[in-house]
Amino acid sequence: MRASAKLNLSLAVGPAIELGPRKGFHPIASLMAAIDLSDDVEVVHGARGLDVAWAGDAPRPTPIDWPAETDLAMRALSALEAKIGRALNVGLRVRKRIPVGGGLGGGSSDAAAALVVVNRACGLGLSRAELREIGTGLGSDVAFFVDDVDPARAAIVTGLGETIERVELEFARRLSPVLIIPGFGCPTGEVYRAFDRAPTRGVDEARVRRANPDDLFDDLSNAAELVRPELGGIRERARAAGGRRVHMTGSGSCLFVLVERDEAGAYREGLARALADCVVIAARFV
Numbered sequence: 001m002r003a004s005a006k007l008n009l010s011l012a013v014g015p016a017i018e019l020g021p022r023k024g025f026h027p028i029a030s031l032m033a034a035i036d037l038s039d040d041v042e043v044v045h046g047a048r049g050l051d052v053a054w055a056g057d058a059p060r061p062t063p064i065d066w067p068a069e070t071d072l073a074m075r076a077l078s079a080l081e082a083k084i085g086r087a088l089n090v091g092l093r094v095r096k097r098i099p100v101g102g103g104l105g106g107g108s109s110d111a112a113a114a115l116v117v118v119n120r121a122c123g124l125g126l127s128r129a130e131l132r133e134i135g136t137g138l139g140s141d142v143a144f145f146v147d148d149v150d151p152a153r154a155a156i157v158t159g160l161g162e163t164i165e166r167v168e169l170e171f172a173r174r175l176s177p178v179l180i181i182p183g184f185g186c187p188t189g190e191v192y193r194a195f196d197r198a199p200t201r202g203v204d205e206a207r208v209r210r211a212n213p214d215d216l217f218d219d220l221s222n223a224a225e226l227v228r229p230e231l232g233g234i235r236e237r238a239r240a241a242g243g244r245r246v247h248m249t250g251s252g253s254c255l256f257v258l259v260e261r262d263e264a265g266a267y268r269e270g271l272a273r274a275l276a277d278c279v280v281i282a283a284r285f286v
Contacts, residue, residue, distance in 0.1 A: 003041050003113035004034040004151050004286055005104040006144065007177060007249045007256060009211075013219040014203040016196055025160050026192065029205035031216075032144055033154040033169060035177060035283045039098050039106060041073060041113035043121040044091040050074050052094040059279045060099045060181050072111035072138060079134050080118055080126075088122055101185015103250025105141045112145030112152075136162045151286045156209060171213045172285040176264040177256040178271060180238055181279040182231065186224050186252035194223035213258055216247050224252035231255075234278060241274030242267060 014027040037059075044051065050068040054061040068074050073092050081087055092114055098106030115131045118124070126134075128148050135142030140161030145152045147166070154172065156165040200219050207215065225232040231253055238246045244257050259267045264282040272280040 001041050001113045001117045002151060003039040003098075003106070003109040003145070005037040005098045005106060005109060005283075006032050006034050006141065006152075008032055008103070008218060009213075009247075009249075010208045010216050011218045011220060011250065012204045012208050013195065013200060015199040015201075016192075022160060026195075027160060027203050028140070028158065029203045029208040030157045031154070031167075031208050031211055032141075032157050033172065034145070034152045034286045035179075036286050037098055037104070037179070037281070037283050039110055039113070040093075040095040041110055041117060042093040043117050044093050045121070046089060047091045048087075048089065049091040050094065051091065052096065055095040055097050058097045059281055060102075060183070062100050062185070064096075072107040072142070073114040075138055076111040076114040076134070076142075077118055079138060080115060080124065083126070083130070083134055084124055088118065090118060090122065092118075099181050099185065099254065101187065102181060102254035103186065103248065103252050104254055105145070105250065108139050108141035109145045111135065111138050111142045115142075115146060116150075132164070136160075154285070158203075158205060167211070169211065169285065171211075171258075174261060175213060175258045176261045176285070177258055177283050178264055178268050179281050179283055180234065180246070180255040180257070180271070180275060181281070182228075182234055182253045182255075183277060183279075184228060184230075184253055186228055186231070188251045190227045191220055191223045191251040194226045195220055198222075216245075216258075218248045218250075220251050221248045224248060228253060234275065237274060238271060242271050 132143040268282040
């Protein structure tokens, strides 16, 4: 199954919750959209385990150095087993293209795909609503990828990621994102800790809901540039070379620029020449 990457076209983040079982979590409002950069997730029958590797056409392979038990796709499999109360004699094969630590949601998308394909392959009969509920317990972005249709559609995501309102993006029919993938990732935890030192006053959901391609924003941008100062330099070089606003997705490090579809190829080539230390690819909304 294809596990698409996502862009946070706009991301509003509120101060961390101070009391209760969700202490330390951050409320958000985000306009999210899936793009055609994707991993592949398959079920392997008869052998419990994880076979994960970079696909041959991955734009920025990095070491796969995390234990299988911490991989979100495997955690999704374990969560399914907990839900049905029995072990499943299956494993997972993942071929990755989505960069790690880029804010593109690769791990969350893999987890969502694992929920869907294992449910289907093992005949568990769980509804998409039940799978989304399981996904919410795995990570704030997982439920977004468990849509009632494949692939996931654009959505306004609020709360702690559990409230998903599917929307139509008119500008997605004429605009395409050009992705800038630096040679480093941004650790999500460090970015949020930097954000907590100077948080916003609240979640600007109204601005997110306007879905204005000329007014996209990411409340984590400044924090990400504190964690990885070179990110700001890449953004400035991209802005100078391409003459357009450069946006960040999620907690970084990936950046994107929206351009007219018929200009995306030429724009990508020009930007790639100016950013020799980054990978630059033209993508499409799905």
